[in-house]
Amino acid sequence: MFLNLSITDPINNFVTWLVSHYGEFFHGITLFLLHYFLIPLELALRWIPPWAVLIALGLLGFHATKRFLPTFLFVACAYLIGCFGLWDKLMLTLALMMVSTFLCVLIGIPLGILTSKSNRLRSIVLPVLDVMQTMPGFVYLIPVLMLFNLGKVPAIFATIIYALPPLIRLTDLGIRQVDADTKEAAAAFGTSPWQMLIGVELPLARPSIMAGINQTIMMALAMVVVASMIGARGLGEDVLEGINTLNVGKGSQAGIAVVILAIIIDRISQAYGMEARQRRLLNGKR
Amino acid sequence: MSKIKVNNVYKIFGTRATQALTMSRAGASKDEVLANTNCTVGLKDVSLEINQGQIFVIMGLSGSGKSTLVRHFNGLIQPSAGEILIDGTDVAKLNDAGLRDLRRHKVSMVFQGFGLMPHKTTLENAAFALLTRGEKKEASLEQARIWLERVGLKGYEQKYPDELSGGMKQRVGLARALAANTDVILMDEAFSALDPLIRAEMQDQLLELQKSLHKTIVFITHDLDEALHIGSEIAILYNGELVQVGKPKEILEKPANDYVRRFVEKRVAKEMT
Numbered sequence: 001m002f003l004n005l006s007i008t009d010p011i012n013n014f015v016t017w018l019v020s021h022y023g024e025f026f027h028g029i030t031l032f033l034l035h036y037f038l039i040p041l042e043l044a045l046r047w048i049p050p051w052a053v054l055i056a057l058g059l060l061g062f063h064a065t066k067r068f069l070p071t072f073l074f075v076a077c078a079y080l081i082g083c084f085g086l087w088d089k090l091m092l093t094l095a096l097m098m099v100s101t102f103l104c105v106l107i108g109i110p111l112g113i114l115t116s117k118s119n120r121l122r123s124i125v126l127p128v129l130d131v132m133q134t135m136p137g138f139v140y141l142i143p144v145l146m147l148f149n150l151g152k153v154p155a156i157f158a159t160i161i162y163a164l165p166p167l168i169r170l171t172d173l174g175i176r177q178v179d180a181d182t183k184e185a186a187a188a189f190g191t192s193p194w195q196m197l198i199g200v201e202l203p204l205a206r207p208s209i210m211a212g213i214n215q216t217i218m219m220a221l222a223m224v225v226v227a228s229m230i231g232a233r234g235l236g237e238d239v240l241e242g243i244n245t246l247n248v249g250k251g252s253q254a255g256i257a258v259v260i261l262a263i264i265i266d267r268i269s270q271a272y273g274m275e276a277r278q279r280r281l282l283n284g285k286r
Numbered sequence: 287m288s289k290i291k292v293n294n295v296y297k298i299f300g301t302r303a304t305q306a307l308t309m310s311r312a313g314a315s316k317d318e319v320l321a322n323t324n325c326t327v328g329l330k331d332v333s334l335e336i337n338q339g340q341i342f343v344i345m346g347l348s349g350s351g352k353s354t355l356v357r358h359f360n361g362l363i364q365p366s367a368g369e370i371l372i373d374g375t376d377v378a379k380l381n382d383a384g385l386r387d388l389r390r391h392k393v394s395m396v397f398q399g400f401g402l403m404p405h406k407t408t409l410e411n412a413a414f415a416l417l418t419r420g421e422k423k424e425a426s427l428e429q430a431r432i433w434l435e436r437v438g439l440k441g442y443e444q445k446y447p448d449e450l451s452g453g454m455k456q457r458v459g460l461a462r463a464l465a466a467n468t469d470v471i472l473m474d475e476a477f478s479a480l481d482p483l484i485r486a487e488m489q490d491q492l493l494e495l496q497k498s499l500h501k502t503i504v505f506i507t508h509d510l511d512e513a514l515h516i517g518s519e520i521a522i523l524y525n526g527e528l529v530q531v532g533k534p535k536e537i538l539e540k541p542a543n544d545y546v547r548r549f550v551e552k553r554v555a556k557e558m559t
Contacts, residue, residue, distance in 0.1 A: 185401025188360055189415040189466065190389030199418075203405045 015143050023147070030153040037099045038152055045091040050082055053091075057264070064271035074264045081257045086235060090257060093224050093234035096152065097265075100159040100220045105213060108164050112171025112212070113197065122172065129165040137162060137226055145230055155227035159220050166215035174208025175201050210273030217269060221262045235261075289470065289502040290336040290359060295368030297354055297526075300325030307366050316525055328354045329365075330526045336519075338469075339500040341492075343517030345507055345549075351526040352506045356472050359504060360393040361385040372470065390419035394463040398475035400455045402447040402462075408434065409443040411458050415466035426465075433461040437491065453484035460488075464495070473505045477512065489516050510549050514538070522546055 045053070054075050061071040081090050115122040141158055148154040178201050186200045202209070228236025235254045242251020298306045298319075306325035309318070316327045329351045336342045346352045357363040358370050361377050370377040372392060380388060394415055395401075402411050410417075413430035417423065434443060437457040447455055456476060463471050477485045493516055496503065507513055513520050514534045521531045522545075530542035541547040 181397065181399045181401055182403060184362060185395070185397055186403070186414075186418075188362060188389055188395040188397075188401075189418050189462075190386040190391075191418050192386060195418060200403065 015146060018143075019146050026147040027149075030148050030151075033099070033153050033156060037102075038095060038156070041098060042092060042095040045095050046088060050087055054078060061264075061268055064268045070267060074267070077260045077264065081260055084253050084257060086238065086254060086257050089233065089235045089237065089254070090261065092232075093221075093236070093258070093261065096155060096159070096224065096227060096232055096234055097217065097220045097261075100156050100163060100223075101213070101217050103156065103160055104164045104167055104216045104220070107160070108167035108212070108216065109171050109209065112168045112209075113175060113202075115168065116172045116175035125168065129168060132161050133165045137223075141226070141230060150231035152227075152232045154230050155223075155232035158230070159223040159227060162223055163216045163219035166219065167209075167212035170208050170212030170215065171205065174205030174212075177208065178204045207273055210269065214266060214269045214273060217265050218262060221258060221265070224258055288335045289338040289373065290334070290504070291371040292332055292334040292336075292355075292358070293369045293371070295329055295332045295355075295358060295365045295370060297328035297351070297358070297363065298325050298366040299328055303366050311367075327526050329358075332368075332523075332526075332528050334521055334528065334531065336502060336504060338502055340518040341496060341503045341505055341516050343505045343507060343513040343520045344523060345510065345513045345520055346523035347508055349525070350523040352508075352523050353474055354526075355523065356474050356504055356506050359470070359472055360389050360395060390415070390466075392468050393470040393472060394466040394468045395472040395474065396456070396459045396463045396476040398478055400447070400452075400459045400479075402455055402458055404447050406446075407443065408439065408445050408447070408450070408458050411447065412461040412465055414462055419466075429465050430461065433465040434458070436464070436495070437461045453480050453488065456480060456488065460492075464499070468501075470502045470504065473503060475506050475508070478507065478509070485512075492516060510553050514553075522549075 057078055058071055058075045061074040062068070065071060078090075081087065111125065115125050137158060140161055141154070144154045144157050144161075148157060182204065183196065183200060186196055191199065224232075224234055224236040225239045226236070228234060228240045235258050238254030239251050239258070242248065242254065296307055296310060298310065300306060300323065302323045302325055306319050306323040306327065309322065310327050310330055314322075316330070319325060319327050332351075332355060344352045344355060354363060358365055359372065359377065361380060365378050368378075372388070375388075377385075377388065403414065406414070409427060409430050412434050413426040416426035416429055431443060434440065434457075437460050439454060439457050439461065442450065442454065447458070450458065456479075459476070463473075477488050480488060489512060492503075505513075505516060514537075517534055519531065520534055520537050522529050522537070522542075524545045530537060530546050532540075537546065538550055541550050
C-alpha cells in the first residue's frame, strides 16, 4: 500500500556535506561566541563575590517591583541556592541563559518587526517557528553537535532554537495590535516609517514584547538540563547526575534551584514589562 | 483666493475599482455598482473650492463620505480619480516624501477619537508635530507649552492622556494641530465625541482662536447646528455625492433637495420646542 520512500539518506548526506565543507566556519562561530560572550561573562559572574551578587539582585529586584517583600524573598531564595552549595553552577547557568537570551533578542525583535510589516514574510516565518517549537529537541541537537562539537556553544544554539519563537510571535503580534487610529494620527503629522516604528509602534507594543522576552527567558531556563546533556556546565549537571545515579535528592535540589532562578527572573522581567507609570499606580504613589 | 480645490474626485473601495469607476462615471447608482462589482463608491464626482482663511464645514450623516473626503486633503486616502489641489499642488500625485512634507508643513489634523499618543505626556503630545518635523526639542516644547496655555490646559503639561477628560484630550489635539502652525487644519468630527456643554465651549474657543489666526479650517460634522454656528461656508454630502454648497443662510433658506430640507426642518422643529 505504501510507497517505499525515505529521506534518511539525503539528510544524512547533507549534514555530512555541511560538516566537511563548512566545519571551519561553524568552528569560527563557536570560538567567537566563547571568547567574546560566554567565557568573559562566566568569569565575571564567578569572580564577583556572592554577597555582591546578592546585593545587586536586591537592588534590581527593588528597582523592578518597588516593593520590599518580593525583593527580600528574591535575595533569600538566591541565598538558599548558595546554601545548597550550588552557587558556582547557578552562575554558570545564569551566564548561559543571559547569552542565549541576548542572542534571541538580537535576532527575535528585528525579525518580529519585519514580519509585522510584511504578510508574505510572516507566512514564511510562522511555519518555521511552528517547526522550531514542535520538533523534538534531540532531533536538532545531533546535527548541532556535529557542527559545533560538544560543549556550551551547541547548548546555546539548541536553546535559541527552542526559545526564540515566542519572542518573534509576540513582537509581531504587539506591533500589529497597535491601535490603527493612533497610527493614523501619527501619520497625519508626517512621521517617517522610522519615526513611526521608534516613536509609536515599539513603545505601544512594549508590554507584548516584554512578555515575549519573559517567555524566551523561561524557555531558555527549561533547556538547562538538556544543555547539560551536551556538555554545558551548570545546574543541569546535577539534575543529570541525579537522574543517572538515581540520586533523587540531588536532582531535586538542583531542580529547585532552577525553579527559583526562573521565578526570580520571571518576576523581575514582568515588572519591567509594565510601564513605569503603571508600576507607580500599583503602589499607590504618584 | 482658493486654498484647496477639489476637482471631480471619485473614491472607490474594493478590488475591481477600475470597472466600478467606469460604471459610476456612466451614471450608475451606488447600489448598482455594489451589486455588479462588489465595490463601494465612497465619493462620486466631488468638486469643491475652499477659500483661504475660512472655516469650511463639510456636513453629512455617517456613511456620506465626509471623513473619506477630508482624508484626501492630506493624502491619508488616495483618490481613485480626480485631483486635490492645495496651493496648486496635486496631493494625489505626491510621492511618500512629498506627502510627508505636506503633512509636516501645510496640513495638520484633529481627530474625533483624539488620536493622542498614550505613552507621551500632554506636553510631548502637543509638541508631536514639531518634533516629528525635526525642530529642536527645547523650542518645540516651549511652543507646545504656549499652545496648551492658549487652549486652557496650563498646569496639565505632565499629565498623560488617560488622566484627562474627553474635552481636555481634544484640547490637546487642538493644541497639537495649532502648534504645527500649518495653513490648513482638518478637523474630523473633532467635537462630536464631547458632551453638549463642552462642545459649545470648544466651538466658541475655535471661533475665538480663528479671529486672530485666520487658518483655513476644514471642519467635518454631522450636526447642522454646529455647522451653522462655526461655518462660513457649508458643503453637504449625501451618499458620497455633493448635494449643496453655500453660506449658512443659503442652506437654511434654499435647501437644494429633500435630504437637506429634512436636516433644516428638524432643526427648526427643535428650536420651536
